[in-house]
Amino acid sequence: MIRKLYMKPFVREFLRILLAITISLGLGFIITLLVSDDPVGAYQAFLTGPLTRINRTGEWIKETITLTLLGLSVALVFKANLFSLGQEGQMLLGALVSGSISLFVPLPAILRIPLALIAAMVVGYLFGALPGYLKAHLNANEIVSTLMLNAIALRLYDYFLIFHIKPEGAGYNASDFFPKEGILPTFIPNVPFLAEAYELFSRRANITIMLYIAIAVVILTWYVMYRTPYGYELRMLGANSKFASYGGINTKKTIVLAFAVSGIVSGLAGAHLGMGIHEKLIANITIGIAFEGIVVALLARNNPIAVPFAALAYGYLRAGADIMERTSDVSREMVLVIQAIIILLVTAERVLPIIQQRVNAARANNNLSMNSEKPALEEGG
Numbered sequence: 001m002i003r004k005l006y007m008k009p010f011v012r013e014f015l016r017i018l019l020a021i022t023i024s025l026g027l028g029f030i031i032t033l034l035v036s037d038d039p040v041g042a043y044q045a046f047l048t049g050p051l052t053r054i055n056r057t058g059e060w061i062k063e064t065i066t067l068t069l070l071g072l073s074v075a076l077v078f079k080a081n082l083f084s085l086g087q088e089g090q091m092l093l094g095a096l097v098s099g100s101i102s103l104f105v106p107l108p109a110i111l112r113i114p115l116a117l118i119a120a121m122v123v124g125y126l127f128g129a130l131p132g133y134l135k136a137h138l139n140a141n142e143i144v145s146t147l148m149l150n151a152i153a154l155r156l157y158d159y160f161l162i163f164h165i166k167p168e169g170a171g172y173n174a175s176d177f178f179p180k181e182g183i184l185p186t187f188i189p190n191v192p193f194l195a196e197a198y199e200l201f202s203r204r205a206n207i208t209i210m211l212y213i214a215i216a217v218v219i220l221t222w223y224v225m226y227r228t229p230y231g232y233e234l235r236m237l238g239a240n241s242k243f244a245s246y247g248g249i250n251t252k253k254t255i256v257l258a259f260a261v262s263g264i265v266s267g268l269a270g271a272h273l274g275m276g277i278h279e280k281l282i283a284n285i286t287i288g289i290a291f292e293g294i295v296v297a298l299l300a301r302n303n304p305i306a307v308p309f310a311a312l313a314y315g316y317l318r319a320g321a322d323i324m325e326r327t328s329d330v331s332r333e334m335v336l337v338i339q340a341i342i343i344l345l346v347t348a349e350r351v352l353p354i355i356q357q358r359v360n361a362a363r364a365n366n367n368l369s370m371n372s373e374k375p376a377l378e379e380g381g
Contacts, residue, residue, distance in 0.1 A: 001214060010325045011168060019345075023142055024048075024338050024341035024345060027338075027341055028337060028341070029059030031334065032330060035330060035331055036328060036329055038328065042324055042327075042328035042329065042330045045328055046321065047320060048201075048320075048322065049319070049324065049327070050320055050323065054077060056323060057205060058205025058321070060316055061207050062206070062208075062276070063189045064069075064308070064311045064315035065211055065214045065276075066277075067289070067293065067305055067314055067315050068214050068217075068296070068311040068317075069214055069217065069266070069269035069307045070273065070289070070290065070292060070296065071293045071300060071308075071311055072217060072221045072265050072297075072304055073090075073262045073265040073294040074263070074294050074297035075221070075300065075302040075304060076234075076258055076261055076262040077258050078238075078361045079225060079235060080235075080238045080254065080255065080258040081237065081238035081241070081258070082135070082142055082238075082258060084259060085150065085291065086128065086145075086146030086148040086262075086263070086266070087262075087269075087293050088153070088154075088290030088291065089127060089132050089146070089150040089152065089154070089169065089288045090124040090127050090128055090262075090270065091124075091266050091267070091270035091273065091290055092154060092157040092268065092285070093123045093127055093156070093157065093270065093370065094124050094266065094268065094269065094270025095270035095274040095281060096123075096124045096156070096160060096270075097116075097122075097155050098119055098270065098274055098275055099116075099165075099175065099178070099275070099280070100160075100273035101119055102116050102179070102274070102275055103165070103178060103179075103182060107181070107184065108116075108181060109185075112115055112182055113182065113275070114180075115318075117213075117268065117271050118270060120267040120271035121170040122148070122267070123140075124263035124266050124268065125267070128259045128263020128264070129256055129257075129258050129259060130145075130259075131145040131261030132256035132258060134256050135256075136251070136252035136253060136255040138299075140286055142143050155290075156198045157285075158173075158283065161281055172279055174281065174283065176278055178274075178279050178363050180236065182275065183279050184207060184208035184210055184276040185209050186207065186209070187207050187209050187212060188209075208271045208276040214308070218305065218307060221265070222304040224261075225339050230254070233254045234254060237249065237251055237254050237255070237258075251359040252334040258352045267289075268284075270285075275343050289318075295314060296309075296310045298337050299313070316330075320372035321334065
């Protein structure tokens with residue numbers, strides 16, 4: 001019974017991820033023993049901190065929303081057997097255009113917020129299509145092109161923020177807070193019969209409607225990937241690009257769209273940072289989270305349905321790290337060690353099939369030699 005259950009793919013995947021996280025947490029605790037005067041208290045804050053207060057839980061959920069969008073963005077490109085590091089640039093420009101509309105476009109919230117979100121998705125689409133075009137038509141290395149485009153996006157963001165958006169004479173690189181009409185509404189509306197829930201989960205935790213949008217994007221990404229002709233082309237391209245081309249698939253168009261659609265989701269993540277978390281534009285708004293989408297996509301094996309669960313686990317680590325840093329003598333860099341170990345263990349899983357192949361080959365050779373020796377023994381007997 002247990003063996004049959006283990007043979008199911010989703011059970012194996014769950015156990016693989018659980019094992020990777022457990023080992024990395026164990027190694028992290030060993031390192032904490034070496035650097036902390038109170039390692040048990042520090043690690044307790046790390047492991048249970050996000051659940052001790054509603055505002056801390058809110059930080060975890062908001063982190064998870066961003067990580068979910070980034071994981072979906074990366075998974076779309078990975079599914080085509082391509083690689084993109086351009087999420088940071090797409091997020092920056094998504095935050096920039098959505099924040100500018102939130103600040104300066106005099107429309108009511110019912111029009112201003114959708115316009116800002118659409119603008120973030122459009123700029124993400126265009127900025128994502130650029131490395132896709134370079135890859136498809138000029139065979140440019142997508143890793144290099146996306147990294148260089150990140151640098152361009154960062155300079156554009158800083159330029160507009162410092163010279164055109166921040167208040168004149170301000171000694172800090174940040175915009176004014178967005179007006180109420182430009183901030184994402186809370187995910188529980190402020191109505192009389194939901195007053196207590198609104199106070200607890202929306203006002204104190206500050207979780208916005210981006211939670212619902214992220215869930216919708218997960219479902220839509222799965223549908224596009226597995227229920228549409230384009231999704232079939234994307235998966236065929238990832239499985240074998242030569243076979244896809246031979247089968248009549250326009251591989252160049254598929255490559256460009258893979259990067260472009262990925263950019264839509266990253267741009268939406270940028271809008272969440274500006275309109276849902278900070279409620280203003282600030283320097284270094286991506287706070288190093290852009291590349292974490294790669295880890296989430298790896299943990300989820302590029303499965304859109306698994307992405308939010310991987311984001312929940314990984315977001316918990318990040319939120320716990322912030323709490324550990326604030327409440328103990330262990331710095332946040334500790335969690336970077338744990339994250340690195342998780343990445344290594346997840347990617348090392350790729351080596352296991354090779355090891356298994358060699359073991360099976362050795363067993364087959366042993367069986368073959370034993371079978372060849374049996375007739376000789378019988379003749380001698």
